Amino acid sequence: MLELTAKLLGGDSTDLTSTVGYDSIIQHLNDGRKNCKEFEDFLKERAIIEEKYGKELINLSKKKPCGQTELNTLKRSLDVFKQQIDNVGQGHIQLAQILREEAKKMEDFREKQKLHRKKIELIMEAIHKNRNLQYKKTMEAKRLYEQRCRDKDEAEQAVHRNANLVTQKQQEKLFLKLAQTKSALEDSDRSYQQSVTTLEKIREEWQKEHIKACEFFETQECERINYFRNALWLHVNQLSQDCVQNDEKYEEIRKSLELCSIEKDIDFFVNLRKTGSLAPAPVVYENYYNTQRNATPVRSPVPVPISR
Structure with a gap:
């Protein structure tokens, strides 16, 4: 977990305002949620197919003649045959209901994860916004500080360059301007340093929350993969169990056919x-x-x- 967190933290590159790593995590989580939704829709579609097939089998067994004039043991076998086909149809309808219940469980799981994740995302969005605003202020303070440095340097050069070429009054103006630029430089320097200090506090807070978010997201993703895997496993088991139950119904037909006697039917x-x-x-x-x-x-x- 810590290894993944470190990689995704470093994935934001050297740009403090970059969210490349964070965005990759969110995109992956969104893709995972989409995959769960696709499986959920798959179960719903399968349920529709199973229900339709079950109803068609029941209608077939009840409405379609199948050896209706047969007598004695073969007639009883045909009765068992049609009844078991009806039972198979009922089984598919029951399976359809089970699949809908599993789809609902997947939906509940998705929404639960989405709700919990949203809280973390809102926190991170606020931190990113605050960090970016402070970074912008800091860069503006740096730009102003550098400009004040250039202004002070130019004022100093003007004093040295014109030391013996200007009048006393002009020299006083040059020294006054130099003093003003130094004062402005000191103010901008303090403002710049304060901005850097504030930005560092925000950066540390962001890094701490980013690590916590990565750990939370990784836990969620582990839960999602595990849930998805188990849901697939359960689905396959349900289909397998349905096949076993259907074969048990067909076995009843086979047992009935074993009791079918040509001699008895002819005598009858x-x-x-x-x-x-x-x-x-x-x-x-x-x-x-x-x-x-x-x-x-x-x-x-x-x-x-x-x-x-």
Whole structure:
């Protein structure tokens, strides 16, 4: 943590007013928050897909005929099949709700981090503003101080240059101007030094707060990466668990199919639709004239029993 803080502190370069390192941290944190939002949106979209798929499966199992005229054991297997497809659909709807809950947790985590981070950012913004204003004042005081130095040097040169060339009155004016420039120089020197002293106090405060901010941001980023990683892990586990639960439902179908008996279904159909155990008697030829001569009617042959 201290190593990262030092690097990012040094990342502001030799320019006291530069915020290159700080801006890099804030940009990285914003990117991390954006990445969490993208995963949150991904979960929401996945939830929509899961819910739609679940509802379609339920509608399919309830409304679409699937071997509706089958009998006995195969019919029971088909009933189990449609019921388990319905259950699979219900499972996808439940998964959709779980995904929405996970997305909400991610949103809450993002907003919580944003709220805590905002407090630190406001402090740093105020410190940066105060530091930059004082730096500007100090540079202005330095500029004025240097100008007063030049003015004093010019006044001294004028006194030395014109020592034997001007009248007494003119010399007095030159000495008066020199005295004025020295006085102005002393005032600007004091003001400049005071500005430098004030700036140094502000710089020390900024550095201290900058280090604290870096440590806070690094802690937040560790928490974010850990939370994001765990959220991904949980999501994959949820998908895996859904597959396991679906396979358990499909196993019920397989167990039902193992109980399906071709012989029993054939016997069931025969017993349900049978018309008797005797085949119809053969139709014999009957001579019309013979029938008229014989008073006794011709009897049909006896029906012959048949096997299956």
